[in-house]
Amino acid sequence: MSIYNATSDSLIINIINSNIELSKEISINNNLKKVSFIGDSKESSIITFNDISLGFSFYNSLQEIKFKNITLYGILRFTHINNVEFDNVILNGSFISASNSLNNDTLKFNNLIFTSVRNSKIQFCFRLYGNQKNSLSILNSYFNGKYLNGCLDVKNGDNINIKYSTFENGNSTLNGGGALRISNSKKVLIENSYFNNNYSEMDGGVFYISNVNNLLSNNIKVYNATASLNGSVLYINTESIISEVYFNDINLNIIKNINYGGLVATY
Numbered sequence: 001m002s003i004y005n006a007t008s009d010s011l012i013i014n015i016i017n018s019n020i021e022l023s024k025e026i027s028i029n030n031n032l033k034k035v036s037f038i039g040d041s042k043e044s045s046i047i048t049f050n051d052i053s054l055g056f057s058f059y060n061s062l063q064e065i066k067f068k069n070i071t072l073y074g075i076l077r078f079t080h081i082n083n084v085e086f087d088n089v090i091l092n093g094s095f096i097s098a099s100n101s102l103n104n105d106t107l108k109f110n111n112l113i114f115t116s117v118r119n120s121k122i123q124f125c126f127r128l129y130g131n132q133k134n135s136l137s138i139l140n141s142y143f144n145g146k147y148l149n150g151c152l153d154v155k156n157g158d159n160i161n162i163k164y165s166t167f168e169n170g171n172s173t174l175n176g177g178g179a180l181r182i183s184n185s186k187k188v189l190i191e192n193s194y195f196n197n198n199y200s201e202m203d204g205g206v207f208y209i210s211n212v213n214n215l216l217s218n219n220i221k222v223y224n225a226t227a228s229l230n231g232s233v234l235y236i237n238t239e240s241i242i243s244e245v246y247f248n249d250i251n252l253n254i255i256k257n258i259n260y261g262g263l264v265a266t267y
Contacts, residue, residue, distance in 0.1 A: 010034040015045040029059035039070035049074030098129040105134045112141040116149045125149045130156040138162045145170035157185035168196035177208030190217040199226045204235030221251040231265030
């Protein structure tokens, strides 16, 4: 059963012990400022798009979107949304967010289980294209690329914080960074996280870092990382900015390159 609570500028969709199947793309682009999808548990509150290329699209006017205690099958697209929050959510599909607004956008993911689903148009299962004012927080979360896609692609971010999370089975076929690809961003913090079975057909089996001002990594474990070209663990590319990269307390196991070599490669 689903219960809708609405005011003039907000909508709350309560999904209680329901499995909702949808066959068409749903776009929300009106005068609403806030939309929330609230379930009673991930196991009993489920939304499924029958075609994996379909999903929810959220556009300009919305200021806040929240998903809590719910399972989703499909693609989520966000355009110029100020605040996005996921709390105790399973997402099977892909996440795409793009913003060139002047706002300080915030994306928060806590206890998210993210599993990729094959879609030939999507190279990374989670993509964030920001405006260098975006704040991204990932906490206690799990990403599984299932060797179909890379796990996380962030471009033009501001503060990126990843803590107590796992990224595994990422496969980047074109751009590098089997687990994480981060470019043109300011500050990145990765702590107490685990990277397992990640592969890149290009550079950076686990991390591909390009034009990032500051990267700090503490207490991470990397197992079975492979790059076809350079940097089985890390590939760093910097052009016009000064980059500072720090790795503290890193545990490495079974690291390999196929054609060239090196745990770390720079350009």
